[in-house]
Amino acid sequence: MMLRRALLPLAVTALATLWTTPAAAQPKTEITFARFFGACESDYGSSQDLAHARGECGVMTTLVNLFNATNTDNIVVKPQIIEWGPYYQQLNARIAAHDIPTIAVMHTAQLGDYTRYVEELEPVFKEAGIDPADFTPNARAGVTVGGKIYAMPWDTHSWLWHFNVGLFKKAGLLDATGQPLVPKTVDEMLAQAKQMKEKTGKPYIIIATSGPGDFANSARGYYSWLYDQGGSIFPNGFEKADFKTPESLNSFRVFEALAKNDYITKGLDGSGGLGGFLNGVGAIYMTGTWRIDDFLAASAKPDSPLAEGYTTRVFPNLFKSQAVWTDNHSWVLPKGGTTPANRKAALIFLKFMWDHNFDWARGGGHLPARQSLMTEYAKLPLRQYVVDIPTFGRALPHDVRRQFGFQNMIGEEIANIINSGKTADQAADAAQERSVALLRGR
Amino acid sequence: MAPTRICLVRTGGQSVAEATQSAAAGIGIPRLANALFVLPYMLILLVMLIIPLGLGIWLAFQDYDMLGGWNGSVGLENFQNLLDDRIFRGTVRNTMLFVLMTTPAFVILGLALALALNDRLRRSAMLRAIFFGSSVLSVTIVTLVWRLVYLPDRGMLANILGTVGLHSIDPVTSETWALPAIAVVTVWWIIGLPMTLFLAALQQIPADLYEAAALDHASRWRTLMSITLPSIRRTIVVVAVVEVILQFQLFGQALLITGGGPNNTSRPMVQFIYEAGFRDLQLGFAAAASQVLFALMLIAALAQAWVGRKREG
Numbered sequence: 084m085m086l087r088r089a090l091l092p093l094a095v096t097a098l099a100t101l102w103t104t105p106a107a108a109q110p111k112t113e114i115t116f117a118r119f120f121g122a123c124e125s126d127y128g129s130s131q132d133l134a135h136a137r138g139e140c141g142v143m144t145t146l147v148n149l150f151n152a153t154n155t156d157n158i159v160v161k162p163q164i165i166e167w168g169p170y171y172q173q174l175n176a177r178i179a180a181h182d183i184p185t186i187a188v189m190h191t192a193q194l195g196d197y198t199r200y201v202e203e204l205e206p207v208f209k210e211a212g213i214d215p216a217d218f219t220p221n222a223r224a225g226v227t228v229g230g231k232i233y234a235m236p237w238d239t240h241s242w243l244w245h246f247n248v249g250l251f252k253k254a255g256l257l258d259a260t261g262q263p264l265v266p267k268t269v270d271e272m273l274a275q276a277k278q279m280k281e282k283t284g285k286p287y288i289i290i291a292t293s294g295p296g297d298f299a300n301s302a303r304g305y306y307s308w309l310y311d312q313g314g315s316i317f318p319n320g321f322e323k324a325d326f327k328t329p330e331s332l333n334s335f336r337v338f339e340a341l342a343k344n345d346y347i348t349k350g351l352d353g354s355g356g357l358g359g360f361l362n363g364v365g366a367i368y369m370t371g372t373w374r375i376d377d378f379l380a381a382s383a384k385p386d387s388p389l390a391e392g393y394t395t396r397v398f399p400n401l402f403k404s405q406a407v408w409t410d411n412h413s414w415v416l417p418k419g420g421t422t423p424a425n426r427k428a429a430l431i432f433l434k435f436m437w438d439h440n441f442d443w444a445r446g447g448g449h450l451p452a453r454q455s456l457m458t459e460y461a462k463l464p465l466r467q468y469v470v471d472i473p474t475f476g477r478a479l480p481h482d483v484r485r486q487f488g489f490q491n492m493i494g495e496e497i498a499n500i501i502n503s504g505k506t507a508d509q510a511a512d513a514a515q516e517r518s519v520a521l522l523r524g525r
Numbered sequence: 526m527a528p529t530r531i532c533l534v535r536t537g538g539q540s541v542a543e544a545t546q547s548a549a550a551g552i553g554i555p556r557l558a559n560a561l562f563v564l565p566y567m568l569i570l571l572v573m574l575i576i577p578l579g580l581g582i583w584l585a586f587q588d589y590d591m592l593g594g595w596n597g598s599v600g601l602e603n604f605q606n607l608l609d610d611r612i613f614r615g616t617v618r619n620t621m622l623f624v625l626m627t628t629p630a631f632v633i634l635g636l637a638l639a640l641a642l643n644d645r646l647r648r649s650a651m652l653r654a655i656f657f658g659s660s661v662l663s664v665t666i667v668t669l670v671w672r673l674v675y676l677p678d679r680g681m682l683a684n685i686l687g688t689v690g691l692h693s694i695d696p697v698t699s700e701t702w703a704l705p706a707i708a709v710v711t712v713w714w715i716i717g718l719p720m721t722l723f724l725a726a727l728q729q730i731p732a733d734l735y736e737a738a739a740l741d742h743a744s745r746w747r748t749l750m751s752i753t754l755p756s757i758r759r760t761i762v763v764v765a766v767v768e769v770i771l772q773f774q775l776f777g778q779a780l781l782i783t784g785g786g787p788n789n790t791s792r793p794m795v796q797f798i799y800e801a802g803f804r805d806l807q808l809g810f811a812a813a814a815s816q817v818l819f820a821l822m823l824i825a826a827l828a829q830a831w832v833g834r835k836r837e838g
Contacts, residue, residue, distance in 0.1 A: 175591050503698060523807070
């Protein structure tokens with residue numbers, strides 16, 4: 084009796100505590116979030132201020148911080164950040180080892196290889212509150228394989244020329260409005276490059292060609308010039324590639340002409356290329372949409388070599404009609420990565436991301452995946468020059484497997500042209516031979 | 526209460542009394558229960574090494590796509606494809622060249638450093654720590670540092686050569702210099718291990734041998750050739766075998782400094798295996814390349830050990 088009397092208040096207190104425990108103290112639903120885009124905790128460790136987030140890494144880190152701090156469903160997103168170069172190699176190893184993330188970023192160029200391993204998402208979009216009708220046509224094509232949607236599109240990204248306007252001015256290559264003259268033919272481009280070298284002593288183009296992941300840079304340029312001519316590396320079906328078509332050879336030869344005359348940088352890795360452009364080492368930096376905001380920020384500093392001006396244009400059409408390489412980042416739910424408990428949480432997070440698609444486009448430079456955001460996007464600095472990319476951007480069809488294998492192989496052969504004097508024909512021959520191994524057992 | 530048994534083991538044999546005591550204690554008598562002592566190691570060996578090795582050998586004869594799954598056995602086709610693959614043949618050549626460049630450097634430089642620093646001076650202790658220090662760095666740090674050294678036009682090497690009026694060789698873009706440049710990085714990075722092994726061996730040589738040589742007015746060269754080197758012959762073989770095995774596995778430095786280029790002149794076999802398996806998803810093909818690498822390493826290490834033993838004999 085004495086014992087019961089003593090325990091009763093304790094039990095009441097315990098019940099009352101449980102009843103009044105705030106949601107924050109209850110067990111949280113954790114979802115893992117595998118991504119690249121870099122790690123920048125030192126700058127954005129706890130920031131939730133999207134207005135001041137810059138660059139892919141800054142926006143992505145801030146978005147996750149904001150979600151973790153503000154969601155009312157007790158969800159915690161745990162980012163698993165991997166360098167983009169070996170990202171897919173690691174994802175493959177994780178799938179093989181059944182260590183599967185809840186949500187993973189994926190280039191849509193890769194999606195064709197992964198349809199067996201990721202969930203079809205169209206059936207869950209309604210449940211999540213995501214409207215597929217708002218996908219841009221480019222984004223829709225990217226996430227659709229065999230008529231089914233396997234990912235939530237996040238952006239369209241593409242290949243640009245980023246200009247150091249100060250160097251163009253010094254070389255006398257600005258038009259009457261103070262904008263860089265963009266070449267329309269290969270000869271025009273080579274003439275500009277010659278003029279740039281003579282007037283400034285600097286290379287016309289900066290490109291990174293030697294570090295891990297850098298081979299993609301030259302491959303994207305190759306694809307863009309190939310598409311400008313209406314060419315394809317699979318003119319006769321996806322069983323056999325052809326790198327010796329006139330269009331393909333032309334594309335290789337542009338790089339050969341640039342390299343032969345030292346109009347393009349040699350042997351730089353990604354950081355060397357980026358640092359080179361920021362330090363005024365060359366006039367044009369060949370890289371993607373994701374750098375627009377970084378370069379705008381750099382050009383705003385008075386002591387920057389870009390202070391005289393920075394601008395960007397779509398990778399120029401030197402042949403027939405404007406086309407350019409494009410890809411999309413997207414979010415997938417790998418099979419086996421969700422449990423009944425965290426599946427709803429994953430959809431809530433996807434919806435949050437969908438609602439913040441514009442922040443990604445603003446901070447990172449990519450084009451939004453939502454058609455409804457395009458008008459607003461075009462009003463952002465310099466975005467008027469890139470906003471039309473989804474209408475003429477091109478990508479390899481999903482029927483082509485091992486697309487990153489092709490990208491690396493083509494990029495490596497162009498790096499050989501740039502860095503070690505291989506001819507365009509030798510590079511095309513080598514690419515032809517290597518494509519056989521890549522397509523084997525597809 | 527059972528009496529506590531204490532067994533004293535002495536090197537060089539047992540007395541009759543000890544043998545009797547051992548027999549009474551059951552020592553030396555085979556018992557199944559004794560296997561329990563080695564069981565944990567055997568289990569780890571089986572699970573972590575023997576089974577994966579067997580699976581790897583099986584995989585080498587299959588068409589296995591990492592994401593597409595198993596598509597049946599292909600016999601020797603993967604090996605035939607390797608033979609026909611110009612890139613793979615290049616990686617075999619590169620890997621062999623790299624082993625030939627680095628292994629003698631590790632033996633000669635490691636020994637030279639050990640000989641120079643084999644004393645009790647504080648300065649030598651400090652230098653030993655410095656030379657070993659780089660070995661604790663990760664490959665990422667090492668390659669980041671050396672990329673700055675090798676950076677075309679603006680790197681440390683280019684600046685030094687420019688200062689003395691020489692044209693920069695740009696190792697990252699040179700087909701001739703890419704592999705030697707990676708060899709230099711590797712030797713700089715892990716010279717500490719062979720140096721330490723040689724130091725340990727040098728310190729085992731009895732001092733009276735050197736005293737006798739001094740009394741006979743033997744020159745330093747004669748002392749080195751007749752006392753030091755014969756005394757540490759086994760260590761030389763060990764260092765050579767260990768380095769051959771390690772350097773056949775070149776990967777991180779090449780991937781991060783040159784990416785295998787230019788023109789495939791610095792791509793090692795392990796990078797080929799990594800790319801074939803994890804990037805191009807061709808697991809069977811990659812496993813076949815792994816078996817070729819395994820065979821080459823085994824042959825090289827056995828040959829070296831055999832040569833070492835023959836000389837010793």
